[in-house]
Amino acid sequence: MQMANPVPSACCVVLAAVVVVYAQRHSQQDTRVQYERIGADVTMKCGAMDWDAAVTWTVNGSDIDESHLNGSYLVLRNVHLGHSGQYSCYEGSSWHLKYQTSLKVGTPPKEPVLMCRSNNYPKRFYCSWHLPSPTYIPNTFNISVIHGTREMVCEKEAVPKNRCHIRYLQLFSTVKYKVTLTVTNALGRNSTTITFDEFAIVKPDPPENVVAKPVPYSPRRLEVRWNNPSSWPDPESFPLKFFLRYRPLILDQWQHVELSDGTSHTITDAYAGKEYIIQVAAKDNDIGTWSDWSVAVHATPWTEEPKYLTTEAQAPETTTSSTSSFVPPPTTKICDQEKVVGSGAVAVSWAAGLVLAAAGVLFI
Amino acid sequence: MDFRAGDSWGIFAFLCAALWNLPAVPALNNTDEAGAGQSIQKTYDLTRYLEHQLRTLAGTYLNYLGPPFNEPDFNPPRMTRAEMVPSATVDFELWRSLNDNARLAANYRAYTHLLCYLRGMDGQVAKADLRKSLGHFCSSLQGLVVSIAGVMSSLGYPLPGSLGSTDPAWAHGPGPISPHNDFLKKMDDFWLLKELQTWLWRSAKDFNRLKKKVPPAAVTLRLEAQGF
Numbered sequence: 285m286q287m288a289n290p291v292p293s294a295c296c297v298v299l300a301a302v303v304v305v306y307a308q309r310h311s312q313q314d315t316r317v318q319y320e321r322i323g324a325d326v327t328m329k330c331g332a333m334d335w336d337a338a339v340t341w342t343v344n345g346s347d348i349d350e351s352h353l354n355g356s357y358l359v360l361r362n363v364h365l366g367h368s369g370q371y372s373c374y375e376g377s378s379w380h381l382k383y384q385t386s387l388k389v390g391t392p393p394k395e396p397v398l399m400c401r402s403n404n405y406p407k408r409f410y411c412s413w414h415l416p417s418p419t420y421i422p423n424t425f426n427i428s429v430i431h432g433t434r435e436m437v438c439e440k441e442a443v444p445k446n447r448c449h450i451r452y453l454q455l456f457s458t459v460k461y462k463v464t465l466t467v468t469n470a471l472g473r474n475s476t477t478i479t480f481d482e483f484a485i486v487k488p489d490p491p492e493n494v495v496a497k498p499v500p501y502s503p504r505r506l507e508v509r510w511n512n513p514s515s516w517p518d519p520e521s522f523p524l525k526f527f528l529r530y531r532p533l534i535l536d537q538w539q540h541v542e543l544s545d546g547t548s549h550t551i552t553d554a555y556a557g558k559e560y561i562i563q564v565a566a567k568d569n570d571i572g573t574w575s576d577w578s579v580a581v582h583a584t585p586w587t588e589e590p591k592y593l594t595t596e597a598q599a600p601e602t603t604t605s606s607t608s609s610f611v612p613p614p615t616t617k618i619c620d621q622e623k624v625v626g627s628g629a630v631a632v633s634w635a636a637g638l639v640l641a642a643a644g645v646l647f648i
Numbered sequence: 649m650d651f652r653a654g655d656s657w658g659i660f661a662f663l664c665a666a667l668w669n670l671p672a673v674p675a676l677n678n679t680d681e682a683g684a685g686q687s688i689q690k691t692y693d694l695t696r697y698l699e700h701q702l703r704t705l706a707g708t709y710l711n712y713l714g715p716p717f718n719e720p721d722f723n724p725p726r727m728t729r730a731e732m733v734p735s736a737t738v739d740f741e742l743w744r745s746l747n748d749n750a751r752l753a754a755n756y757r758a759y760t761h762l763l764c765y766l767r768g769m770d771g772q773v774a775k776a777d778l779r780k781s782l783g784h785f786c787s788s789l790q791g792l793v794v795s796i797a798g799v800m801s802s803l804g805y806p807l808p809g810s811l812g813s814t815d816p817a818w819a820h821g822p823g824p825i826s827p828h829n830d831f832l833k834k835m836d837d838f839w840l841l842k843e844l845q846t847w848l849w850r851s852a853k854d855f856n857r858l859k860k861k862v863p864p865a866a867v868t869l870r871l872e873a874q875g876f
Contacts, residue, residue, distance in 0.1 A: 406740060432725065455743055456736040456850040458842045460723040479721050483849060521744070521857050570696070570852040 317386045319421055319470035320363055328358040330373035331383035338376030344369045363389050365420060390421035392472025398465045400478065403575075404515045405486045405522060405568065406455050411438060412447040413465050423469045432459040457482050486572025488524060489513035491547070491564045496583035503556040506530075506583050509548040510564050513575070527565045527574060532558040533582075544569070559584045684802040685862050691795040692855035698788055699848040705785050706841045712778055713834045724835065733765060733836075733843045734758045736850040748861060749805045751854050756796045757808050758847050763789050765840050803862070 320326050330339045335355040341348040352359055360367055373383040394416050402409035411427060429436040429450055438448035461482070466475040491510040499505040508528060512519045523545065529538040532555055543549055554560060563577040710718040734757065746754070763786060770782045797807055 452740060454737050455740050456738060456846050456853075458735065458737065458839070458846045459726070460721075462723065479723055520860055521853065523856060569856070570699075571849060 316384075317388060319388050319390060321471055322364055322389055322391055323362055326360040326363055326367075326387070327354070328360075328371060328373070328385065329383070330356045330358075333373070333375070333382055339382065340374045340376060340379075342372045342374070363387075365389050368420075388421050390419045390469070390471060391417075393419050393423055393467040393469055393474045395474050395476050396425075396465050396467045398463065398476050398478055400461070400463055400480065400485050402452075402486045402572075403489045403513070404517050405488075405572070406452050407517050408449045408451050409485055410441075410447055410449040411463055411465075412444070414446055415467065419469055419471070421469050421471065423467050426466045426468070428464045428466075430462045430464075431457070438463075452482070455482070483571040486568050488566045488568065488572075488575045489515045490575045490578040491526065491566050492578070494562070494564050494578045494581050496560070496562045496581045498583060498586035499550065500586050503585050503587055504552060504554050506551040506554050506560060506562070506585055507548065508551065508562055508564070508581075510578065511547060513566060516566075523569045524566045525569050527567070528562065529564075529577070530554075530560050530562040532560050534558065554585045556585055557587045684799060685859070687795065687799045687802060688855055688858050688862055691792070691799055692852060692859065694788075694792050694795055695848050695851040695855065698785075698792060699845070699852070701785055701788060702841070702845055702848060705781050706845065708778060708781065709773075709841060710838070712773070712775060713837060717834060717838050722838075724838075726839065733840050734761050734847075735843060736846040738850075748803065748858060749800075751858065752796060752800050752803075752805060753808045755847075755851055755854055756793065756800065759789060759793045759796065762840070762844050762847065763793060766844070769837055769840065799858075 318326075318328075328341075330337065330341075333339060333356050335357065337356045339353075339356045341353065341358045348358065356373075358371065358373070368387055368389045371385050371387055372381060374380060375382050396413050396415050398411060398413045400409055400411040411429070413425065413427075415423070425446065427438050427448055429438050436450050436453075438450050440448045460479045462477060462479045464475055464477040466473060490513060492513055494508065494510040496506050496508045499507050508530075510526075512524055516522070516524060525545070526543045526547070526549075528541045528543065528549055530551055531538045539553075541549060541551075551560075551562075560583055561580050562583065563580050565574045565577050567574045707718075716722045736758065766782065766786055766789065770779060770786060773779045773782060800807060
């Protein structure tokens with residue numbers, strides 16, 4: 285072993301560095317990305333090496349068993365996603381890197397799913413798309429929008445990536461829009477086309493800030509208010525109509541009300557004391573389709589506060605009002621404030637008391 | 649193009665209201681300012697009723713024309729002859745900035761011409777029941793024209809000039825119908841129905857705008873005419 289003499293050692297170091305750089309540059313020329321279909325048979329050649337050369341293949345740094353070799357060729361049969369990785373080929377004895385490739389296993393694209401919608405008519409409409417199943421390799425999307433003889437530009441949005449929008453230049457068009465989306469990747473391409481009238485794709489966003497409140501002293505009413513969706517640009521010229529649905533939590537059947545104007549409604553047939561779930565949807569008055577349902581709100585109609593009684597005999601009565609049934613709240617609490625004249629008279633004076641109370645509320 | 653039971657019921661109500669009021673429409677030709685708002689509402693209701701009626705009529709008529717006219721994706725290019733039908737298509741900013749007079753006049757002219765073309769179409773249809781439906785639709789469309797005229801006169805606007813004045817080419821009627829090219833004739837019919845449908849959609853929006861400008865309890869309408 286040579287030792288001690290610094291000049292030959294320095295030369296060795298420099299020589300080694302040169303060799304490494306050369307090898308690296310060489311290997312970079314041979315580094316590539318290779319795309320293959322799932323289920324295909326893949327044969328990799330070790331660069332310019334002869335078939336009968338002695339080589340070693342590795343995948344992601346691990347040696348590959350010789351059973352996969354045909355001479356110096358690497359043969360992978362019926363590849364699947366697990367085969368994706370960095371494949372390298374080294375010359376047998378010198379362990380020079382002769383070839384390197386990054387194998388990516390995937391599929392050609394299936395027919396994409398494309399939809400277009402306008403939630404801010406008459407300003408713009410957008411188109412969005414996705415692939416029904418993943419390809420596992422990079423895809424590029426190209427969209428074209430044709431309106432009559434004119435090709436329109438669909439401006440891509442940064443977020444989300446698979447969406448673009450188009451401004452309406454003209455309104456009330458008789459000519460349909462034709463939108464074609466093409467998906468391309470290294471293994472193939474596919475496309476889909478949809479055509480639609482300007483009006484057909486109008487679908488507002490759901491109403492916002494839906495609020496439902498009980499109405500004091502009205503045990504069967506609920507007051508519901510909401511706002512137009514903020515994305516709808518011009519409710520004055522393009523008014524929305526609304527669809528309200530409500531049901532008590534304990535029932536499955538919805539009740540529906542369609543409202544042609546205004547952003548509030550009073551439900552007048554609620555079951556007393558039951559918690560309700562309420563939703564609202566919106567639609568342009570004349571065209572397009574209904575929005576999705578708004579966020580659900582819950583509300584319970586006003587019920588009279590149970591009065592905590594001082595007499596022992598009537599104390600147990602107050603607990604019955606919390607059971608879940610359709611029985612109206614017991615009236616003994618009111619009765620005990622009236623003069624006890626007789627059962628019929630009690631009912632009459634109870635009704636009179638309610639009327640007076642309602643009149644009093646109105647005058648406040 | 650689907651509509652729910654609620655829409656049908658609403659349309660039925662409009663139908664009754666519209667038909668009941670149709671005989672009274674000529675009587676709106678007065679300068680009663682408070683009536684302007686109500687007649688705008690009635691005209692709006694009429695456009696909705698007609699739009700509904702047209703859906704049924706167009707479906708039947710396109711089936712009568714046969715393929716490809718009755719195919720849902722049929723989207724042919726406009727041909728020059730078809731351009732004789734007045735188009736509802738308009739630049740967005742232009743549409744928004746129309747004053748009330750211009751807005752009403754555009755509607756009035758369009759339906760006058762569409763009615764004329766439709767009557768021409770009526771005369772050549774072979775099937776009797778289709779002719780009857782077309783005839784009924786023409787009467788309703790006539791009612792719409794009269795209603796718009798009523799709104800214009802109650803707001804103090806002059807009615808646009810009659811056919812044959814300085815209007816563009818399509819003002820001069822359908823023109824000679826070539827008996828040799830049956831397909832071209834069918835294309836014309838297709839575009840006529842399409843344009844009619846689009847106009848009815850547009851009119852709903854036009855009258856919505858007018859409703860806002862002229863509420864039922866109308867104030868000084870001379871000011872309105874000079875305003876927006």
